[in-house]
Amino acid sequence: MKKSRQKVFMTAGYDTISMGTGRKEFHPKKPRPGLEEYIREAGQGTLKQIGGGKNVDEGVISNFMAARFNKQGNLAALIPSVDEDLRWKPCCRVEGACGSGGLGLIAGTKSVLAETAEVVLAIGVEVQNTVKAIYGADILAGAGWFKGERKKGHAYFFPAAFSVRAGAYFEKYGREKTRQAFARWYRNAIENARLCETAQEFHNTVENLESLALTEPNPQTFVDHLNVFDCSKVSDAGSAIAIVSENGLNRIRIPKSEAVEVVGWGQVEADLTIPPEDPTWLDTTSRAVKKALECAEISLQELGTVECHDCFTISGLLSVEAIGLAGKGEGADYILAGNTSRQGTLPFNTSGGLIGWGHPTGGTGVRQAVTIWQQLTGKAGNWQIPISPDRPYALSINMGGNDKTVTAIVYRRAE
Amino acid sequence: MKYAERLENVTVLGAAGKMGSGIVLLAAMEMADLSLEPGNESLAFSLQAVDISQKALSGLVKYLRSQVQRFAEQKAAWLRKAYEKREDLIENKDVINQYVEDVLAIVRPATEIEASYHSTLVFEAISENLDLKVKLLSRIISNNSRNAWFFTNTSSIPISELNDKANLNGRLIGFHFYNPPAVQKLVELISAESTLPDLADFAKQFAKKLRKTVVPSHDVAGFIGNGHFMRDALYAVSEVERLAEDFGLVNAIYMVNKVSQDYLIRPMGIFQLIDYVGLDVCQCILGVMNERLPGGRLHSPLVDRLISQGIAGGQYADGSQKDGFLKYEKGRPSGVYDPDQRAYAPFSEITEHCHKALGAPPDQAKPWKSVIQHPDKTNYLRGYFQQLKVMNTLGADLAKRYGRKSKKIGLGLVNEKVADREEDVNTVLLTGFFHAYGPINDYFEGEVRP
Numbered sequence: 001m002k003k004s005r006q007k008v009f010m011t012a013g014y015d016t017i018s019m020g021t022g023r024k025e026f027h028p029k030k031p032r033p034g035l036e037e038y039i040r041e042a043g044q045g046t047l048k049q050i051g052g053g054k055n056v057d058e059g060v061i062s063n064f065m066a067a068r069f070n071k072q073g074n075l076a077a078l079i080p081s082v083d084e085d086l087r088w089k090p091c092c093r094v095e096g097a098c099g100s101g102g103l104g105l106i107a108g109t110k111s112v113l114a115e116t117a118e119v120v121l122a123i124g125v126e127v128q129n130t131v132k133a134i135y136g137a138d139i140l141a142g143a144g145w146f147k148g149e150r151k152k153g154h155a156y157f158f159p160a161a162f163s164v165r166a167g168a169y170f171e172k173y174g175r176e177k178t179r180q181a182f183a184r185w186y187r188n189a190i191e192n193a194r195l196c197e198t199a200q201e202f203h204n205t206v207e208n209l210e211s212l213a214l215t216e217p218n219p220q221t222f223v224d225h226l227n228v229f230d231c232s233k234v235s236d237a238g239s240a241i242a243i244v245s246e247n248g249l250n251r252i253r254i255p256k257s258e259a260v261e262v263v264g265w266g267q268v269e270a271d272l273t274i275p276p277e278d279p280t281w282l283d284t285t286s287r288a289v290k291k292a293l294e295c296a297e298i299s300l301q302e303l304g305t306v307e308c309h310d311c312f313t314i315s316g317l318l319s320v321e322a323i324g325l326a327g328k329g330e331g332a333d334y335i336l337a338g339n340t341s342r343q344g345t346l347p348f349n350t351s352g353g354l355i356g357w358g359h360p361t362g363g364t365g366v367r368q369a370v371t372i373w374q375q376l377t378g379k380a381g382n383w384q385i386p387i388s389p390d391r392p393y394a395l396s397i398n399m400g401g402n403d404k405t406v407t408a409i410v411y412r413r414a415e
Numbered sequence: 416m417k418y419a420e421r422l423e424n425v426t427v428l429g430a431a432g433k434m435g436s437g438i439v440l441l442a443a444m445e446m447a448d449l450s451l452e453p454g455n456e457s458l459a460f461s462l463q464a465v466d467i468s469q470k471a472l473s474g475l476v477k478y479l480r481s482q483v484q485r486f487a488e489q490k491a492a493w494l495r496k497a498y499e500k501r502e503d504l505i506e507n508k509d510v511i512n513q514y515v516e517d518v519l520a521i522v523r524p525a526t527e528i529e530a531s532y533h534s535t536l537v538f539e540a541i542s543e544n545l546d547l548k549v550k551l552l553s554r555i556i557s558n559n560s561r562n563a564w565f566f567t568n569t570s571s572i573p574i575s576e577l578n579d580k581a582n583l584n585g586r587l588i589g590f591h592f593y594n595p596p597a598v599q600k601l602v603e604l605i606s607a608e609s610t611l612p613d614l615a616d617f618a619k620q621f622a623k624k625l626r627k628t629v630v631p632s633h634d635v636a637g638f639i640g641n642g643h644f645m646r647d648a649l650y651a652v653s654e655v656e657r658l659a660e661d662f663g664l665v666n667a668i669y670m671v672n673k674v675s676q677d678y679l680i681r682p683m684g685i686f687q688l689i690d691y692v693g694l695d696v697c698q699c700i701l702g703v704m705n706e707r708l709p710g711g712r713l714h715s716p717l718v719d720r721l722i723s724q725g726i727a728g729g730q731y732a733d734g735s736q737k738d739g740f741l742k743y744e745k746g747r748p749s750g751v752y753d754p755d756q757r758a759y760a761p762f763s764e765i766t767e768h769c770h771k772a773l774g775a776p777p778d779q780a781k782p783w784k785s786v787i788q789h790p791d792k793t794n795y796l797r798g799y800f801q802q803l804k805v806m807n808t809l810g811a812d813l814a815k816r817y818g819r820k821s822k823k824i825g826l827g828l829v830n831e832k833v834a835d836r837e838e839d840v841n842t843v844l845l846t847g848f849f850h851a852y853g854p855i856n857d858y859f860e861g862e863v864r865p
Contacts, residue, residue: 155491
């Protein structure tokens, strides 16, 4: 990959609460904020830190399926509703299923690199509690290949797709240890989320998380190889971050120490119509990460934290292997040895990840960037981890569909 | 006749009633499921939903639509397989909507009894009125062209009596659902001596397909469920009368209701349960039982008095609770009826005095809901009742007396050969009345006086 011809930074991140089951405020039958409210809260959360909409050149909004969850298209035109100074500025909406957020970050990065913008407001949003889970599953199945896969697919299409991966992994590398690693992954996710007040699992008080997570999967009521604790929840949330050039940073008067630099990225597409060749391997994720690391010219040993796309525990485990931290079939050992916990050598998903923080599908990629910005600039509050000078880099991986649309980004605190 | 054939043409009498509508729902879904099974293509399933009220029948269709959808959402994975060959049904929404259509297409609302003349199975769920049941069933059997079998949902009238009076020749079985049938797991199955063995086998199969818990009851008026409930309720009334001498009737009703709910960890207090069932329904069941079980003194002047004052409980059409012994606000009890004043005394005027009289509740007491979800319910209950045992407040004393009486009633049902086994009595109370423990237990054994 060609080296970028100028530096790109991200700063002024903001997350709304991830709303859904688990939050005390959530009641399925009571009125809740909608798409507009999440976009506005997240957008204004970032604008407040960068001097308002007048400082923004361009807006990008990432979203997966508002057209079905909220009967709303044309989301680019909701960006100006955040601040009247955004009116008449260029905006676009990007979609790549649960990988929409990553695509939005890259779209904004490209605008900065193309020098058509110095300050881009990137917003990610999804509001999914508008329908029952069984109909939400229909909508989310749009991340797969509708014509070729939906008819023969399961009622819970994506949990079943990743259950197939889990089943293949059990078969190849053993079930018991893998399920223990799933349970540890769940525990880490919830324990991290309990420290982060915007997380959906912030209020979780379950004592023995691992034994809960080891609940035997029930194919009669759900899917063959995963239980509900292996899955991220249905979430409503918005996140926003500013993507800026060096000039942009000056304009918005934010010191470099409060920004992260995008030092490398990889964005990779697989063919939606071709099923994964090896269900025990995230090929697209692996390619995206490789590109991002090469672009950043860093080694894995220099990573201080990772935000991976753990829509399911199995995708968390497979990410560990796709990144290259563990060999094939060794991801479970890596997790069980404690490496990915917040006290471990390489803490993963420090605000809870998709399982603990929540998974507002199209917004998740932006939320991951916000978490990393908070962590690297010392703004993570209760959930701050120490960032050692030997490991100053962070990696985010955002995946759309069954390892189809993947964006990996490498960051470090700007200097 | 095979199982599916027997269900090809079903009639539900009283289809728009509280029980009937639930029975229509469950039967129509079972019929739709059969229609989706390979091999049943030639059968034309139809369910005649017969009720005298046209208006109530339109309500039934609305009820069915929402309930079938709810069930379909739960079994979407199965429906996707059942509609596998339908290329046009791709999403969960498609198969769910199709299933709702298919179930509703089976149901034929009707106000004329003639609709049942071609049925292979007739489900009787009309009011608990022997003469009316006999009249309708005998009319159907003398006009029915398909050798129909009959299920009755009676909760009190002996099956043999109904069979003989309506000339059903053993083609009748008691199939007693609990309210609401779509939710409650329990079915009491009552064979008369004359009941055809094939019919009894079919009834068991049907209950199994509906995933119901079947408890066999002998053909004695009231069966197991009302056999316990009615005597339990009469005991509560007798306790009220005893306490009323010291505390007045209103306070006594409040206290016995509270003890039966909070101290005995039941889902609702005994007077709330009577209101839920309906005082008029209770009166009617007591009448049926009293007539057939001489010497049982199954009668309550207090219930009669309230009914004569127009206080009957039961539910409004929208399912909300009507006032009875207690007054309800947003579904929660808020007052107690005073028949002398013909008015409700609000809880705010009662509770302080009553709680003082009852004494402090056991500190281990938990609400019923958290007890049934308790991971170690058995041990919790043992500890709780151990604590109750050594307390000597009025509340604890009432609870212990009540618990022992409830057990005595349960054992009586076994001794009188209404239930085959103690376990059956407990199952009825656990599943049909949602109790946290069966009445036949050793929680109240041995008197301990500190």
